[in-house]
Amino acid sequence: RKEVEQDPGPFNVPEGATVAFNCTYSNSASQSFFWYRQDCRKEPKLLMSVYSSGNEDGRFTAQLNRASQYISLLIRDSKLSDSATYLCVVNTRNNDMRFGAGTRLTVKP
Amino acid sequence: NAGVTQTPKFRILKIGQSMTLQCTQDMNHNYMYWYRQDPGMGLKLIYYSVGAGITDKGEVPNGYNVSRSTTEDFPLRLELAAPSQTSVYFCASSYSTMTGAGGYTFGSGTRLTVV
Numbered sequence: 001r002k003e004v005e006q007d008p009g010p011f012n013v014p015e016g017a018t019v020a021f022n023c024t025y026s027n028s029a030s031q032s033f034f035w036y037r038q039d040c041r042k043e044p045k046l047l048m049s050v051y052s053s054g055n056e057d058g059r060f061t062a063q064l065n066r067a068s069q070y071i072s073l074l075i076r077d078s079k080l081s082d083s084a085t086y087l088c089v090v091n092t093r094n095n096d097m098r099f100g101a102g103t104r105l106t107v108k109p
Numbered sequence: 110n111a112g113v114t115q116t117p118k119f120r121i122l123k124i125g126q127s128m129t130l131q132c133t134q135d136m137n138h139n140y141m142y143w144y145r146q147d148p149g150m151g152l153k154l155i156y157y158s159v160g161a162g163i164t165d166k167g168e169v170p171n172g173y174n175v176s177r178s179t180t181e182d183f184p185l186r187l188e189l190a191a192p193s194q195t196s197v198y199f200c201a202s203s204y205s206t207m208t209g210a211g212g213y214t215f216g217s218g219t220r221l222t223v224v
Contacts, residue, residue, distance in 0.1 A: 046212035
């Protein structure tokens with residue numbers, strides 16, 4: 001089993017749609033959780049951290065379920081500019097962030 | 110503010126050649142990392158450093174070496190290039206490892222092809 005697994009992509013949605021990605025992790029001792037965004041042929045960039053109580057940043061909402069060992073990312077009112085690959089990242093221990101393979105999102109007009 | 114700078118952006122190597130991928134950061138971060146990203150795969154940690162003079166192996170260190178003589182620089186060396194090392198290499202730095210704020214800052218990557 002992979003340490004971090006994500007929804008298989010790609011997701012193709014129309015502008016204005018709501019889309020959700022899930023990610024599961026295998027190490028129950030994991031401490032920190034993040035969503036990164038990676039545009040085609042570019043470096044990953046931090047989208048948001050994920051907190052135990054859940055957190056929101058504009059149209060983006062992240063949730064953490066420690067009991068079931070999964071995190072989610074919800075994007076409301078999708079924009080064309082949201083098209084990218086979204087990486088789930090889990091810090092399993094100090095100095096060892098584990099990346100999921102990513103979920104590709106395409107938002108169409 | 111340049112952030113994390115990687116050079117070169119692209120390189121083609123022949124099997125058995127060696128090269129150094131350069132990485133420099135100007136944010137005074139103590140922690141620096143080298144990752145490789147293969148198509149359809151998550152980033153894999155090659156080596157990391159928690160400060161000048163200190164380096165340690167990550168998940169996939171074989172075939173690579175690093176050094177950290179200064180806080181700013183963290184070069185990655187390939188001694189005998191092999192086709193399996195064809196990948197995109199990302200350098201990253203962070204202020205802290207166990208953090209809910211800040212995360213990693215990545216360089217723009219080096220696309221390496223070994224033929």
